[in-house]
Amino acid sequence: MGEHKHYKESGKFSPVGAVLMVLATAVCGGLLFWLYLLFEGWCTIIYLNVIAAIAVSCALGFVGGKIVRAFKMRNTVVAVACAVVGFLLASYFKWALYDYNDLKKYGYELMGEYTAYDYYDELNMLFDENTDGFGDYYDFYHQTKAYDLFSNDSTGDFTDEDIATMQKKSVWQFFELDKLLGKDKKSAQKSLEKSYTMNAYDYTYDFRKYDKTGLFDIIAHPSDLWNDIKSINKEGRWSYKSSHSSRDNGSLVNGTILWIVWGSEFILLLAFLVGGVRIKSKEPFIESEDDWAEYKNLKDAYKFMVPEDIKSFKVSMEQSPYTLFDYQTAVTQFLPTYMVIDCYVSKSGNENYLTVYQQTINPKNKNPDTKVLVKNLFVDGDFMNRLYSLANFAPQMQDVQQTPQ
Known part of the structure; x- marks a missing residue:
């Protein structure tokens, strides 16, 4: 540094500090996003949710600046890159948590409103609720390829991948009826009878002993998470009258508009973090004093x-x-x-x-x-x-x- 010159960052940083900054940003961001979703699930006023997003973004910027100082990041490019990576990890957690909360509130709730027979299409599509000939159905579905059963009038509802699978598997295998009903004829018939009277939630998790999907299950399967997000976007979860899901409170926002809303929220949350990190990393650092x-x-x-x-x-x-x-x-x-x-x-x-x-x-x-x-x-x-x-x-x-x- 020559005399009477302007400060210029040295560009120095610790690789260990960079990794720790990513982790610290991810953990702090994940905690802030947990609080944000908690508030969003409680508050029904969309304008307050926008203010909450701004507040979280400002908090991310403040935390990001503190992390920069803690790990002595004097390289703005590296500091911003670490912050962005940490933010992406925190955002992945945020979406997994959002999907998990949505599953609990609307997936499980919906299951409680229908009998298992009505809820599972594969049951009401394949079995007559009033029939006594379950044995014949059982044998037929074990012996018949799924494609042979649906090729005449229903294949339009299936993807090409589904059709390829249907050509290889029996009806029973394709719809995984072993899991939904049972592996032998007697237990399968008993399960079908239960499906007429039990709601889908009790039938699935109490009677059939399915494992519930937990938060870490969602985190561990990014492709399933992405499919859930697309499904939520297609259906919509909030209207202009409310900030979260409301099936009877106006037209639900979905599709392109909802993608734009989510994208805008992403940019808003990231902007203050990048700004805070960038400003702090450019503040004068005295190399001789470390x-x-x-x-x-x-x-x-x-x-x-x-x-x-x-x-x-x-x-x-x-x-x-x-x-x-x-x-x-x-x-x-x-x-x-x-x-x-x-x-x-x-x-x-x-x-x-x-x-x-x-x-x-x-x-x-x-x-x-x-x-x-x-x-x-x-x-x-x-x-x-x-x-x-x-x-x-x-x-x-x-x-x-x-x-x-």
């Missing part, structure tokens, strides 16, 4: 007049930062346009970085509009000592007439 410089907000401690020629001022600052002192005025002096500063300082005081801002009072709201004039310019310890000795006050400007705001 630590981040300390930020000093000096905007209220010093005020400077704006030079007539901003371009010349910037050149002069490059040549000698002490040029700034030629423009210092009392902080109580009213100026519609003025300059303020902040700094990043090292522990030793020998390596510091100064930023100069131009602020212009907005006549509408009386708040200053800010523009950066000089960004992270190197200043030495002598400059900082002189700056501290002149805080709040410039002797040469004491006699200037003060104008009330």
